[in-house]
Amino acid sequence: MIDLFPLYLTLKVSFVATFFSIIIGLCLAWLMARREFYGKGVLDALIMQPLVIPPTVLGYYLLVLLGRASPLGRFLEDTLGITLVFTWKAAVVAAFVASLPLFVRPARAAIEGVDKNLENAARLLGKTEWDVLKTITIPLAWRGIAAGSIIAFARATGEFGATLMVAGNIPGITQTIPIAIYDAVQMGNTNLANILVGIITLFSFSVIYFVNRFTKGRY
Amino acid sequence: MSLSFQLKKHFRDFSIDMGFSIEENMAVLFGPSGAGKSLLLNLISGIIKPDKGFVRIEEREVFNSETGINVPIRDRKIGYLFQDYALFPHMTVFENIAYGINSLPKNKIKTKVEELLDLMRLGGLEHRFPKELSGGQKQRAALARTLAAEPRILLLDEPFSALDYQVREKLRADLLLIHQKYPITTFFVTHDLEEAFVMGDNIAIINNGRLEQFGAREDVFYKPKTKNVAKFLGARNIFSGRVVSLNGATAVIKNPELGEIKASIRHDEEHLEVDDNITFGIRPEEIMIIRPDKPIDKKVQDNLLEGEVLTTLGKGASHTIYFKIQDRDATFKIEIPNFAYRKLKLSKGKTITVSLKKESIWIIPEKQVKV
Numbered sequence: 001m002i003d004l005f006p007l008y009l010t011l012k013v014s015f016v017a018t019f020f021s022i023i024i025g026l027c028l029a030w031l032m033a034r035r036e037f038y039g040k041g042v043l044d045a046l047i048m049q050p051l052v053i054p055p056t057v058l059g060y061y062l063l064v065l066l067g068r069a070s071p072l073g074r075f076l077e078d079t080l081g082i083t084l085v086f087t088w089k090a091a092v093v094a095a096f097v098a099s100l101p102l103f104v105r106p107a108r109a110a111i112e113g114v115d116k117n118l119e120n121a122a123r124l125l126g127k128t129e130w131d132v133l134k135t136i137t138i139p140l141a142w143r144g145i146a147a148g149s150i151i152a153f154a155r156a157t158g159e160f161g162a163t164l165m166v167a168g169n170i171p172g173i174t175q176t177i178p179i180a181i182y183d184a185v186q187m188g189n190t191n192l193a194n195i196l197v198g199i200i201t202l203f204s205f206s207v208i209y210f211v212n213r214f215t216k217g218r219y
Numbered sequence: 220m221s222l223s224f225q226l227k228k229h230f231r232d233f234s235i236d237m238g239f240s241i242e243e244n245m246a247v248l249f250g251p252s253g254a255g256k257s258l259l260l261n262l263i264s265g266i267i268k269p270d271k272g273f274v275r276i277e278e279r280e281v282f283n284s285e286t287g288i289n290v291p292i293r294d295r296k297i298g299y300l301f302q303d304y305a306l307f308p309h310m311t312v313f314e315n316i317a318y319g320i321n322s323l324p325k326n327k328i329k330t331k332v333e334e335l336l337d338l339m340r341l342g343g344l345e346h347r348f349p350k351e352l353s354g355g356q357k358q359r360a361a362l363a364r365t366l367a368a369e370p371r372i373l374l375l376d377e378p379f380s381a382l383d384y385q386v387r388e389k390l391r392a393d394l395l396l397i398h399q400k401y402p403i404t405t406f407f408v409t410h411d412l413e414e415a416f417v418m419g420d421n422i423a424i425i426n427n428g429r430l431e432q433f434g435a436r437e438d439v440f441y442k443p444k445t446k447n448v449a450k451f452l453g454a455r456n457i458f459s460g461r462v463v464s465l466n467g468a469t470a471v472i473k474n475p476e477l478g479e480i481k482a483s484i485r486h487d488e489e490h491l492e493v494d495d496n497i498t499f500g501i502r503p504e505e506i507m508i509i510r511p512d513k514p515i516d517k518k519v520q521d522n523l524l525e526g527e528v529l530t531t532l533g534k535g536a537s538h539t540i541y542f543k544i545q546d547r548d549a550t551f552k553i554e555i556p557n558f559a560y561r562k563l564k565l566s567k568g569k570t571i572t573v574s575l576k577k578e579s580i581w582i583i584p585e586k587q588v589k590v
Contacts, residue, residue: 120266121305123292125319125368135318139309 002192005172006180007199013088013176014156017095021103021152026145028100029107030133048101050162055098059165062094066166090167091174095156103152110144111137147211154207158200222372222404226262226272235259237430238272239423241404247419247436248408251451255428256408257302260374263406264299265292276371298370298403302377304361306349312336312360313345319368335363338397355386359393366401373405379414391417412453416440424448441505442485442581446498449581455552457500459585462493469577472499476549481521482580496585503539503554505579508563509572522575524551528567533557540565542573 028047032040050058066084067073076082084090114137122132138145160178167174169183177196184193225238235255250256261267263274265282268289274282276297281290306315316332323331336342339359349357358378365373378394379387391414398405407418415422416436423433424447431451432444443449449457460474465484470491472480482499484491491497509515509523529541529550538560540553553573555563565571 115305117301117303117305118307120264120292121299121301121307122318123266124264124295124297124299125364126293126296126321128293136307 002195003171003180006175006177006196009088009091009174010157010176010178013091013095014153016092017099017156018103018149018153020092020096021100021156022145022149025100025103025107025148025152026138029104029111029145030137032104032108033111047104050098051101055159055161056165058097059094059162062090062097062162062166066090066093085166086168086170086174088167088174091159091163091176094162094166095159098159098162099152099155102155103148106144106148106151107141110141110148113144114140143215147215150207150211150214154204157203221278222263222274222276222406224263224272224274226259226269226274228258228262228267228269228271233258233428235262235428237425237428239430239433240275241406241421243404243421244402245398245405245407245419246421246423247415248406248423248425249412249415249451250410250425252410254410254425256410256425257376258428259425260299260376260406260408264297264374265290265295296369296371298365298368298373300358300361300365300373300375300378302380304349304357306357306361306364308349311346311348312341312352315349315360316345316364316367319364321368331367332363335367338400339363340393354382355390358382358390362394362397366397370403373403375405375407377408377410380409380411387414394418412451424451426451441502441579444583446583449498449500449583453503455503456506457498458549459496459498462491462495462497465491465493470582472497472582474549476544476547477524480575480580481577482582483578484582491582491584498583498585499580501551501575501580503552504537505576506542506551506553507574507576508540508553508555508559508565509574510563511572515574520574521577522580523572524575525570525572528565528569528571530567531560531565533560538565542571545570 028043031037032044063085064070065072066076068077073084076084082089084093118140119132119136122136127135158178159176160182163174163176164179169175169179171183175183177200181193181196181200184190184196221240221242223238223240226235228235233255235258237259248256248259258267262269269282269284271284272282273280273284276295280286280288281295282288307318310318313332313336316335317328320328320331332345336345339362341356341359341363344352344356349360352360362378379390382390395418409415409418420436421434422436422439424431424439426447432439432448439448440452443452446457458474458477460472460477460480462470463473463479464471468484470482470484472482474480480499515523524544526542526544529543531541532539537554537556540555542551542553543549544551551573563571
């Protein structure tokens with residue numbers, strides 16, 4: 001029997017990371033699509049960084065930022081009692097940062113695709129900004145948002161480099177499927193590697209297939 | 220009910236700077252494409268923030284750059300019918316109409332929506348989505364949605380421009396009827412001359428972000444204050460000239476092509492003086508073609524011009540005739556009803572005599588002509 005822990009951990013980490021990606025990503029996507037502000041270009045470039053910098057570099061940044069040596073790490077540990085580095089939570093942070101741009105991009109495009117006059121029409125009919133977002137913008141952009149969520153989730157399940165740097169490779173604690181695959185190959189356990197690779201491949205293929213089917217517009 | 224505003228807004232290569240007030244029930248805003256009509260509605264409704272000025276709806280200020288008042292769009296109670304209707308594509312007709320009814324119990328919302336569906340002849344379509352409606356139905360659904368929110372003023376942005384001619388005429392009549400039932404101060408935007416004439420007792424004419432003229436329909440049509448207004452309103456026969464003499468209520472104008480033309484002076488043109496350079500003209504439908512078989516009526520004995528019919532164009536209920544004065548370059552556009560056209564047996568090349576009734580000639584002193 002193979003150890004199912006990496007599968008369980010991967011799903012848990014990915015769900016939590018995607019949850020944060022959607023919440024924070026929606027705010028960012030909306031800001032990017034609908035507001036003009038100072039430093040917008042810088043923020044945009046910053047969010048998109050994980051797409052282009054090497055995952056190990058990303059992992060290193062996170063390690064430094066969240067470790068005890070940084071003010072943020074110390075604040076989290078001393079004041080809130082949260083230790084992140086080399087726990088499953090660090091894997092969540094790594095997966096979140098890596099998947100965020102993949103959510104923001106389609107979500108932003110989807111929000112930009114909503115006719116501004118529809119939002120204005122809603123405002124003219126007496127609705128608050130929150131009402132407009134809830135009843136007009138998100139319902140009309142939901143395909144893009146859903147597609148972004150699925151792609152973000154898939155990216156989270158495949159996160160390797162940054163996770164290894166910041167959460168490490170601790171079997172039964174921080175070992176996700178991608179890390180378990182690496183581990184299995186290192187150990188010469190080809191059988192296990194094949195099974196895990198099969199799971200990931202099937203999953204990744206289905207994600208893209210369904211996202212493509214799904215995003216064919218209706219309106 | 221009233222709307223008054225004075226607004227300034229600069230864009231990179233365009234600016235708006237105008238103001239007036241509407242006390243009437245229905246006023247028309249007329250201007251060519253790109254004159255700033257939709258922008259003006261956006262500034263009034265708060266979709267775009269003006270740089271300077273104020274907007275007042277029924278004595279209540281909703282925007283004032285001096286005092287910093289800027290009421291959010293949602294609290295202005297402005298009904299705005301977008302050119303493309305902006306119906307919510309993910310909601311049914313019923314949901315669209317009910318959307319703007321805030322704070323009413325469910326059964327009352329239903330009654331109200333059903334009333335509007337009835338009024339707009341949309342009965343039976345309440346469960347359709349906007350894409351399943353015809354252009355005219357969409358337009359009526361959008362109007363119903365706007366009225367459901369009980370606005371204090373209504374802004375209609377070229378509401379019929381996307382529709383066929385027949386549908387348009389029917390809907391214009393509909394709108395006038397609905398307006399009688401819901402007498403809300405309405406600001407109707409159009410670039411269609413006929414529509415402007417049919418819809419409004421009062422017409423504001425704008426061009427290039429500025430107000431050219433605002434007044435009663437007849438004044439604006441038959442007594443344009445600027446050359447632009449005359450041009451936009453289809454007064455194609457525009458000439459320049461010089462006042463050579465003033466004789467009581469009649470001015471004699473000299474133009475090298477037309478010779479001497481007599482024009483009646485209206486009360487507000489009394490400041491006209493001899494030697495003033497002016498622009499003058501006459502609407503195509505005000506030119507009389509003299510019937511050769513009848514003695515010339517006293518009313519039309521002034522300004523007789525002889526010339527040749529260049530072309531004739533039939534269009535619906537009337538004929539357009541291009542007329543060239545003998546041995547001169549000056550041409551006139553004349554519009555006559557079809558029965559008159561048949562009676563006069565007009566055809567290309569025929570020599571005719573026309574009269575420019577002196578009461579129908581409008582005069583714009585040159586110093587007032589804006590470039």
